[in-house]
Amino acid sequence: MMLKNPAAKYRPFPAVPLTDRQWPSRAITRPPVWMSTDLRDGNQALIEPMSPEKKLRFFQMLLKVGIKEIEVGFPSASQADFDFVRMLVEDKHIPDDVTIIVLTQARDELIRRTVDSAVGAKRAIVHVYNSVAPVFRRVVFGMERDEIVQIAVKGTQLIKELVAQHPQTQWGLEYSPESFSTTELDFSKQIVDAVSAVWQPTPQNPMIVNLPSTVEASTPNVYADQIEWMCRNLEGRESLVISVHPHNDRGTAVAAAELAVMAGADRVEGCLFGNGERTGNVDLVTLAMNLYTQGIDPGLDFSDIDAVRQLVEECNQLPVHPRHPYAGDLVFTAFSGSHQDAIKKGFAKQDKDGIWEVPYLPIDPADLGRSYDAVIRVNSQSGKGGMAYLLAQEYGLELPRRLQIEFSRAVQRMADETGREIAASSIHALFSQEYLEQESPFNYVSHRMTEDSQHGVQIDLTVARNGVTQACRGEGNGPIDAFVKALGLDIRLMDYHEHAIGRGADARAACYVELRVGNGQTLFGVGIDSNILTASFRAVLSAVNRHLGMTAAGEEAIAA
Numbered sequence: 039m040m041l042k043n044p045a046a047k048y049r050p051f052p053a054v055p056l057t058d059r060q061w062p063s064r065a066i067t068r069p070p071v072w073m074s075t076d077l078r079d080g081n082q083a084l085i086e087p088m089s090p091e092k093k094l095r096f097f098q099m100l101l102k103v104g105i106k107e108i109e110v111g112f113p114s115a116s117q118a119d120f121d122f123v124r125m126l127v128e129d130k131h132i133p134d135d136v137t138i139i140v141l142t143q144a145r146d147e148l149i150r151r152t153v154d155s156a157v158g159a160k161r162a163i164v165h166v167y168n169s170v171a172p173v174f175r176r177v178v179f180g181m182e183r184d185e186i187v188q189i190a191v192k193g194t195q196l197i198k199e200l201v202a203q204h205p206q207t208q209w210g211l212e213y214s215p216e217s218f219s220t221t222e223l224d225f226s227k228q229i230v231d232a233v234s235a236v237w238q239p240t241p242q243n244p245m246i247v248n249l250p251s252t253v254e255a256s257t258p259n260v261y262a263d264q265i266e267w268m269c270r271n272l273e274g275r276e277s278l279v280i281s282v283h284p285h286n287d288r289g290t291a292v293a294a295a296e297l298a299v300m301a302g303a304d305r306v307e308g309c310l311f312g313n314g315e316r317t318g319n320v321d322l323v324t325l326a327m328n329l330y331t332q333g334i335d336p337g338l339d340f341s342d343i344d345a346v347r348q349l350v351e352e353c354n355q356l357p358v359h360p361r362h363p364y365a366g367d368l369v370f371t372a373f374s375g376s377h378q379d380a381i382k383k384g385f386a387k388q389d390k391d392g393i394w395e396v397p398y399l400p401i402d403p404a405d406l407g408r409s410y411d412a413v414i415r416v417n418s419q420s421g422k423g424g425m426a427y428l429l430a431q432e433y434g435l436e437l438p439r440r441l442q443i444e445f446s447r448a449v450q451r452m453a454d455e456t457g458r459e460i461a462a463s464s465i466h467a468l469f470s471q472e473y474l475e476q477e478s479p480f481n482y483v484s485h486r487m488t489e490d491s492q493h494g495v496q497i498d499l500t501v502a503r504n505g506v507t508q509a510c511r512g513e514g515n516g517p518i519d520a521f522v523k524a525l526g527l528d529i530r531l532m533d534y535h536e537h538a539i540g541r542g543a544d545a546r547a548a549c550y551v552e553l554r555v556g557n558g559q560t561l562f563g564v565g566i567d568s569n570i571l572t573a574s575f576r577a578v579l580s581a582v583n584r585h586l587g588m589t590a591a592g593e594e595a596i597a598a
């Protein structure tokens with residue numbers, strides 16, 4: 039039967055009975071304990087689970103990033119999973135300050151195998167779980183609440199018994215009431231209290247209580263309420279590490295984790311770049327960098343984010359989205375004109391060691407090992423700022439503002455025609471063609487200049503006009519004035535800029551002149567030369583040639 043309203047088959051998530059919630063007015067002031075479950079929850083969700091070799095490379099990268107708690111697998115799932123954990127232990131891959139975690143269902147034979155896998159490690163946490171939500175109790179287990187509690191209690195008793203036989207390892211317990219976020223809070227409390235009554239944690243040897251949103255089912259504020267409620271109601275809170283394990287079914291796992299930390303969670307489990315079952319586990323990279331941009335050291339090192347991303351993509355055989363926070367290919371790239379303009383101005387004003395204040399960039403790309411080069415790219419949505427930035431960064435050309443406006447029209451034409459992104463090299467080629475290679479009809483050959491107080495500046499100039507060399511002389515109150523007079527053309531100099539390109543013996547001068555030829559429109563010419571005067575003369579000829587190329591009126595003006 040077709041439902042009239044298909045949405046009617048879903049029910050709204052019930053609110054948590056917490057009227058004096060504290061978390062909304064709290065702030066995060068320090069990082070939580072990070073736990074990576076890439077090699078377990080991440081791995082179990084892959085189309086092709088990682089080979090032992092890939093798992094080891096991933097593990098070593100996690101160490102380098104600085105993660106101290108790493109869930110290394112589900113050892114009872116397969117011989118390969120078991121062997122991987124043994125290899126880590128026996129080949130001494132686990133640093134002393136790192137704790138491995140091994141996951142198991144609360145079933146006898148699986149628990150035994152799991153404990154066996156970690157024997158000999160300096161520190162290991164056995165992570166046991168059973169699902170507690172009403173739908174699991176009814177559909178999967180066909181059990182009442184008390185029977186579900188017994189699964190967890192018996193499993194914990196067995197773990198306690200088994201680990202006592204291997205005192206050379208410092209053992210810990212993590213208990214997860216799986217599907218916590220869709221479970222009645224009083225039942226979650228009942229089962230967690232029952233487990234801790236068996237394990238008997240102390241503030242010195244706390245037990246981890248991991249409260250997963252196995253399937254994210256509510257807005258993040260509801261999850262935060264659930265966490266605060268548990269923190270306030272569990273027995274022996276001081277002997278518990280409250281951990282969260284958000285999944286991203288509603289796309290709000292990051293928010294859920296952050297609000298949960300405000301609500302009292304001490305620890306967060308997740309995966310790099312949000313890999314994991316279905317829509318993924320919460321993304322540890324985003325969480326860490328979010329803290330970083332609030333001025334809080336997350337204790338994780340993502341200063342070479344591209345290397346981390348590359349390895350994760352290779353091991354997971356899944357791409358990281360180009361717009362993934364902090365790490366995607368396009369997150370430090372602006373195509374749109376007004377963004378480019380603001381970023382360019384922001385970079386110019388940014389003090390290297392000062393507070394970060396570049397518009398549109400929440401973080402300095404350099405802090406992630408990303409380069410500024412990729413920040414600004416040009417396509418049909420771009421304005422003058424983007425191409426000016428690229429010419430300055432790549433070619434040392436600092437175009438005056440009005441020239442930027444003039445040249446951006448040519449760039450826009452090119453972008454419209456191709457419909458593609460335009461590389462810095464193409465912009466430079468277009469700039470050269472438009473301004474620097476304008477050698478006809480006038481081409482500079484040589485000049486000699488003298489100066490005295492009576493005549494001002496005198497120039498003996500040789501130019502080629504349509505390939506025919508001719509000599510002329512001019513006097514003026516400055517070199518450009520004298521040069522224009524020598525040409526004998528109706529030209530007015532409207533604006534002039536110059537700057538050096540490079541330093542030392544190889545330095546060259548770039549000159550930009552804005553001229554009005556006859557009664558025509560003003561337009562720019564550009565000259566580059568090792569001699570600053572020659573550069574300015576070339577710039578004048580560039581403008582004149584451009585003008586002649588564009589208008590018949592220009593020809594007449596020149597002829598006049």
Ligand SMILES: CC(=O)SCCNC(=O)CCNC(=O)[C@H](O)C(C)(C)COP(=O)(O)OP(=O)(O)OC[C@H]1O[C@@H](n2cnc3c(N)ncnc32)[C@H](O)[C@@H]1OP(=O)(O)O
Pocket residue numbers: 079082112114115116142143144145148167168169178179189216252315
């Ligand atoms: C939310 C999560 O991510 S939890 C982690 C999930 N990860 C994995 O499952 C990956 C590794 N798992 C595996 O390789 C296998 O599932 C194994 C080896 C653990 C178990 O395999 P099997 O023995 O074939 O059982 P299966 O996977 O079908 O699990 C279902 C059985 O386990 C029971 N079960 C499921 N979870 C639990 C639990 N936490 N505690 C106790 N029993 C459980 C179910 O009731 C069911 O029992 P039934 O067969 O009597 O009906």
Ligand SMILES: CC(C)C(=O)C(=O)O
Pocket residue numbers: 079141167214216217248250251252253283285
């Ligand atoms: C095993 C548990 C913690 C889990 O992965 C989940 O509930 O999502």
Ligand SMILES: [Mg+2]
Pocket residue numbers: 079250252283285315319
């Ligand atoms: Mg999970």
